[in-house]
Amino acid sequence: MTEPRFEPNAPRRAILAGAALSGLVFMVGGMARLLTPAEAYAADLPLALLTDGERHALEAVTEVLLPGTTAAGIAHYIDHQIAGPPGDCLLFARAVDVALPYAAFYQSALAAIDAAATERHGAPFANLSPQARIALVTAMRDGTLQKWLGPPAPFVFFVLRNDATDVVYGTVAGFDRLGVPYMPHIAPPTPW
Amino acid sequence: MVAALEPVDVVIVGAGICGTMLAAKLGAGGKKIVVLEQGPERAPADLISSQLWSRRLKWSGPPVETAGSDPTGYRFNTGWGVGGSGIHHYAQWPRLKPEDFRTHSLYGKAVDWPIGYDDLRPYYDQVQAEVGISGDHHAEVWRPPGDPYPMAPLLTTPQADMLAKGFAALGLRTAPMPLAINSVPYKGRPACIYDGWCDSGCPIGALANPFVTYLPLARQAGAEFRSSCSVTRILTDAAGKRATAAEYYDAHHQRQIQPGALIVLAANGIQNVRLLLNSARPGHETGLANRSGAVGRYFMAHLAMPSSGMFNQDLQNYLGVTGGALLNQDGYGKYRPDGPFGSYTWAISSARKPNDIIGIANTEGTLFGAAYDRFLKAAVRGLATMMGVGEILPKAENRIIYGDGKDAFGFPAMKIVLSADDNMRALAATIRAEGLKVMVAAGASQIWAPNDVNWQHLIGGHRMGSDPDQSVCDSYGITHEISNLVLTGTGIFPTEGATHPTFSSHALTQRTAEYVLKNWAGLG
Numbered sequence: 069m070t071e072p073r074f075e076p077n078a079p080r081r082a083i084l085a086g087a088a089l090s091g092l093v094f095m096v097g098g099m100a101r102l103l104t105p106a107e108a109y110a111a112d113l114p115l116a117l118l119t120d121g122e123r124h125a126l127e128a129v130t131e132v133l134l135p136g137t138t139a140a141g142i143a144h145y146i147d148h149q150i151a152g153p154p155g156d157c158l159l160f161a162r163a164v165d166v167a168l169p170y171a172a173f174y175q176s177a178l179a180a181i182d183a184a185a186t187e188r189h190g191a192p193f194a195n196l197s198p199q200a201r202i203a204l205v206t207a208m209r210d211g212t213l214q215k216w217l218g219p220p221a222p223f224v225f226f227v228l229r230n231d232a233t234d235v236v237y238g239t240v241a242g243f244d245r246l247g248v249p250y251m252p253h254i255a256p257p258t259p260w
Numbered sequence: 261m262v263a264a265l266e267p268v269d270v271v272i273v274g275a276g277i278c279g280t281m282l283a284a285k286l287g288a289g290g291k292k293i294v295v296l297e298q299g300p301e302r303a304p305a306d307l308i309s310s311q312l313w314s315r316r317l318k319w320s321g322p323p324v325e326t327a328g329s330d331p332t333g334y335r336f337n338t339g340w341g342v343g344g345s346g347i348h349h350y351a352q353w354p355r356l357k358p359e360d361f362r363t364h365s366l367y368g369k370a371v372d373w374p375i376g377y378d379d380l381r382p383y384y385d386q387v388q389a390e391v392g393i394s395g396d397h398h399a400e401v402w403r404p405p406g407d408p409y410p411m412a413p414l415l416t417t418p419q420a421d422m423l424a425k426g427f428a429a430l431g432l433r434t435a436p437m438p439l440a441i442n443s444v445p446y447k448g449r450p451a452c453i454y455d456g457w458c459d460s461g462c463p464i465g466a467l468a469n470p471f472v473t474y475l476p477l478a479r480q481a482g483a484e485f486r487s488s489c490s491v492t493r494i495l496t497d498a499a500g501k502r503a504t505a506a507e508y509y510d511a512h513h514q515r516q517i518q519p520g521a522l523i524v525l526a527a528n529g530i531q532n533v534r535l536l537l538n539s540a541r542p543g544h545e546t547g548l549a550n551r552s553g554a555v556g557r558y559f560m561a562h563l564a565m566p567s568s569g570m571f572n573q574d575l576q577n578y579l580g581v582t583g584g585a586l587l588n589q590d591g592y593g594k595y596r597p598d599g600p601f602g603s604y605t606w607a608i609s610s611a612r613k614p615n616d617i618i619g620i621a622n623t624e625g626t627l628f629g630a631a632y633d634r635f636l637k638a639a640v641r642g643l644a645t646m647m648g649v650g651e652i653l654p655k656a657e658n659r660i661i662y663g664d665g666k667d668a669f670g671f672p673a674m675k676i677v678l679s680a681d682d683n684m685r686a687l688a689a690t691i692r693a694e695g696l697k698v699m700v701a702a703g704a705s706q707i708w709a710p711n712d713v714n715w716q717h718l719i720g721g722h723r724m725g726s727d728p729d730q731s732v733c734d735s736y737g738i739t740h741e742i743s744n745l746v747l748t749g750t751g752i753f754p755t756e757g758a759t760h761p762t763f764s765s766h767a768l769t770q771r772t773a774e775y776v777l778k779n780w781a782g783l784g
Contacts, residue, residue, distance in 0.1 A: 133628045155300075155320045155340075158312045163336050163617055167323055205628060229628060230621065237636060238311055238615030246614055246640045248578050251455045252309035253463050 092148055105141025105148070105235060116151040117171055118143060118178075124194035125178045126228075132205045133225075134232035140242075142235050150174055160230040173219060177228070180218025181208070187215050264505060264517040268292045271506045271520030273491045273535065276344020277470060277762065278748035278769045279526035284474040285773035287481025291780075294484050294518055296508055298527070299341035301487040304471050307347065307461030311616035314460035317341065317348050321490070322667035324530060325675040328658070332561045332678045332715035336617055338528055342487055343470040345528070346762070350458055350583035351440040351467045352607060353393050353763035355384050357404050359594060360603070360757035363653070367595055370653045371754050374726040374735045377404055383767040383774075391468045391766070392446040395438035402589035403438075414443045414452060419575040419644045420585035420609035426702025427588055427608075434586040437607060440468035440763070441581055456611030458582035459618060467581075486510070492669050493539045494523055494745065500543035503745040509669055522744050522776065522783055524737075529559070529721040529751025533660040534674050536722065536732075549739035554732050556660040558723050560756045561678060561715035563604070563650030563688050567695025568623045569704025571642040580611035582618070583760075584646065591694065592758060594651070600686035602651040603758035606695070610645055624708065644704070648691035649716070651758040652684045660721045680713045688713050717761055722747050723754045736775045737768070744783050748772065 094103045094113055103111070115123060123143045130137035149159045150171040159170060166173045181204075185193040189200055196204065207213045208221040218224060236242055243250045270286050272279045275297035283293045298321050308314060319338040326334055339345035358377040363370045385407040395409035413436030416424070424434045441458070442451045452466040465472035479485070488511035495505045495517065503523040508516050525532040533556045539548040547555045586608035594603050612620050620639045627635050663675030680688070692709045699707040725731025728740035731754070737747040748769055750761045776783065 134632055135630065156316065157320075158315050160315075160616070162315050162320070163318055163333075165324070165326055165334050167325075202629065209626060209628070225628075226625065229625075229632075230615065233615045233619075233621045233636075234312060237621075238613075238619075243614065246637060248614060248640050250309075251457075251578075253455065253457055254305065254308045256308055256310040256313055 094144070094148070104241075105145035106139060107141070108144035108148075109139065109141035113144065115143060115147040118147045118174070121182065121192065122175060122178045123147075125182050125192060126174070128194035128201065129181055129205065130228055130232040132201045133229045134236050136236045137232045140235040142231065145235050146174060146231060160234060161227055164227065166227065173227075176218045177224040180216055180221070180224070183217055184213050184215065262515050262517055264519050267519040267521070268294045269520065270294075270522045270524060271296065271518050272524045272526050273506055274298075274344065274525070274527035274531070275342040275475075275485055275487070276339055276526065276528070276749075277346040278765055279524070280343070280346075280470045280478050281474040281766060281769045282524055282526060282748065282773055283478035283483040284481055285770070286776060287478055287483045289773075289777040292482070293478070294486065294520070295478070296489040296491050296506060296518065297342050297485060297487045298490050299339070299487065301485075302341040302343050302347065302471075304463040304465070307463040309455070309457040309460050311460065311613055311619060314348060317461060322673045323663070323665055324673065325663040325665070326678070327675055328677040329679040330713045330715070332676060332718070334530065334676060334718070337716065337718050342485055343475065346470045347461050348459060349469070349762055350581070350760070351762070352583040352760040353438050353440045354587065354589075354605065354759040355404055355406060356380070356757045356759050356764050357402070357592065360755060360759075363594070363755050367601065369601060371725065371730070373754050374724055379735070380764070380767050380771065381406060383770040384763065387763070387766045387770050391440055391473050392442055392449070393438050393440050394436070394443040396436045399435035400438065400587075401433060401435065402592055409438060411443045411446055414439060414441060414581065414585060415454065416585045417454070417576060417580040417609060417611070418573070419577045419580065422571060422573070422575060423608050423644055423646060423698065423702050424586060426698040426700070429701035430697060432588055432590045432698070434588050434608060437584050437587045439581060439583055442466045452581065454579050454581070456578050456580055456582065456613065458611070459616070489516075490667070490669065491535060492671055494525075494535055494548055496539070496541060496544075496548070496742065500541060501742065503742050513668070522746065524746045524748060526748045529718050529749060530660050530674050530676060532747055532749065532751050533721050534671075537662065538671050544741070549732055549741045549745060551741055552729050552731060554730060555722055557656045557658075558654035558720045558754070559658045559660050559676065559678065560652055560654055560719040560753070562717045562719070562756060562758065563648065563652060563684065563691065564714040564716040565648035565650060565688050565691040565695065565709065566623065566645055566714070567648065567692065567699055567709045568643060568645045568707070569699030569702060570638060570706040571644055571702075571704055574641045575644055577612050577620075577643055577645075578640070580609060582611050583607060585609045591691070600683045600690055602653070602683065602687045604648050604650040604687065604691050605758045606646050606648055607760075608646040610647065612643070612645060614640060625710070644699070644702070646695065646698070648695055649758050649760065650687050650691050651756055652680070652687075654720055654723070654755060655681070678715070685713060717750065717756075719750045719753050719756045719761060721751045724752045725754060736772045738783070746772065746776070
């Protein structure tokens with residue numbers, strides 16, 4: 069079948085200059101640097117709010133939701149955003165009426181995931197087998213976990229799946245991985 | 261005791277679509293205007309083409325809780341900063357239809373508006389000429405009388421063409437969506453280039469956002485915009501008969517009193533209700549202008565029922581406009597002998613980016629892992645979508661009330677309570693079923709649609725009406741009890757039809773501005 073092509077007779081888009089924006093500023097060796105979350109992950113920069121346990125749970129559960137989140141810097145992205153002013157926040161949680169502070173949502177959600185994993189399997193989520201991880205995420209999605217102590221499990225699934233999508237495919241680099249032309253009017257301040 | 265600031269003619273609360281438009285119109289009429297905006301100053305350079313960065317354009321004020329059996333989202337429907345939600349709205353500008361104004365007279369349902377379509381038509385026409393709409397009034401067979409659109413329709417996309425075949429195969433009609441987006445240069449603004457970033461804001465100004473419509477006109481007319489100013493109450497005279505000032509906290513959290521001869525609430529409907537409730541005082545014990553008890557009641561949203569189909573072709577669904585290239589209103593007839601009551605509209609072939617609420621990701625909400633990854637990679641090529649927008653009727657128990665939290669100044673935060681009734685669910689199911697049939701008829705290899713009731717738009721909460729015992733304000737938005745207190749926006753709608761509400765808000769605001777200028781001496 070011939071693929072239709074849409075080629076409007078429009079003038080070429082102009083990349084407009086954006087406002088002076090902070091971007092994602094990470095501290096590296098005492099110096100402020102604009103980095104992508106993936107770069108921050110590769111540099112193994114310390115996190116501001118998330119504990120090691122929360123980080124491991126976040127990386128493990130989002131890897132189940134969408135492979136590639138860890139290397140894309142999911143932990144550094146979430147940590148950076150929940151540590152900043154809510155008015156500057158870029159998180160999906162903002163758009164779906166998660167109550168402030170956003171850190172409390174993530175911390176309680178990750179604690180609930182680890183508690184559910186421990187209750188089922190005697191170990192935190194990051195230590196579970198691949199099959200057990202998938203089973204637990206399925207139960208989160210379906211709301212069938214008997215003991216769940218955090219925000220509603222299907223909502224946690226919904227938000228974290230969107231976070232995973234944001235870091236893997238919601239960026240200039242992510243569009244490129246999908247083969248979708250980005251075509252910005254005003255380009256984001258960082259290419260992630 | 262805080263000294264009052266210098267009095268002005270008009271104090272407008274909220275710098276969104278209605279606030280900027282009124283500021284432009286009343287300012288041009290010689291009135292001295294101050295506009296108080298809770299969010300920050302904004303500029304077109306803030307409209308970054310990104311589903312991540314554009315989240316900064318959404319509400320970031322005091323939390324608004326959502327409740328009821330079918331709660332609606334709040335922040336998604338709102339704005340934050342000068343320009344309000346107009347900055348990121350999709351510019352779908354169909355008109356309400358004559359029957360939308362007469363639901364009670366024609367069908368014995370809900371209430372009539374105190375005005376009819378003929379009363380509003382001239383203002384639709386005026387705004388249409390001022391702002392510019394692209395469309396085809398011949399093809400749009402459901403359109404009520406009105407001047408022809410000043411611009412030809414935007415181009416359709418492969419996605420739109422594919423879905424149009426599905427409608428046609430079922431004997432249903434499609435027409436270009438009337439869009440406040442330029443198909444050709446119009447009044448100094450460029451034409452759309454179909455990059456599909458409307459949802460993140462249109463910095464080139466092809467889409468009629470306040471930056472390129474009424475905000476510059478308001479500033480030219482001398483209106484003063486004060487951003488990061490949180491209005492907490494409307495103050496009244498000793499008798500409670502006149503509004504005297506807006507109380508607010510400035511960017512430094514200093515309390516200020518801004519007197520004005522006319523006070524206009526042009527925040528969104530939820531925030532307008534907040535201010536009326538916060539301003540309770542002797543003589544207005546349950547809230548300002550609330551003798552009827554209607555403040556906060558009869559809240560509505562639109563049913564938002566998406567349908568999706570996967571096609572074995574590259575539909576280039578990242579191109580076009582977020583609002584959709586086409587519409588169908590064959591389901592607009594409200595009465596069905598054997599079916600649910602209410603109108604619906606299809607907004608067809610939205611441009612979609614991979615992520616975010618309206619992104620490709622959330623058209624399918626259950627997959628994860630490798631299956632989800634495969635879905636995304638297929639859907640960026642072959643996904644086609646459309647949104648069914650359905651009417652619900654106002655019910656007193658769907659309300660805007662105080663929530664449990666407090667804002668930064670000690671006033672209660674708000675809560676929206678919304679529950680669907682059997683008719684609403686049945687209409688949602690009707691829309692869903694038709695959407696899936698269209699997808700099959702269009703040749704989709706997979707089809708799906710959510711079963712849950714979803715919502716968009718925030719409508720009602722301080723409705724207009726002829727009866728002061730049943731409504732808060734008249735058709736100009738002037739409250740029944742305080743003649744120099746004016747309400748604007750979708751909050752004054754008594755019923756909602758099944759049309760996107762922004763154009764109707766513009767027309768109503770245009771009518772209010774004209775009335776206020778003509779009757780200035782009689783207000784207050």
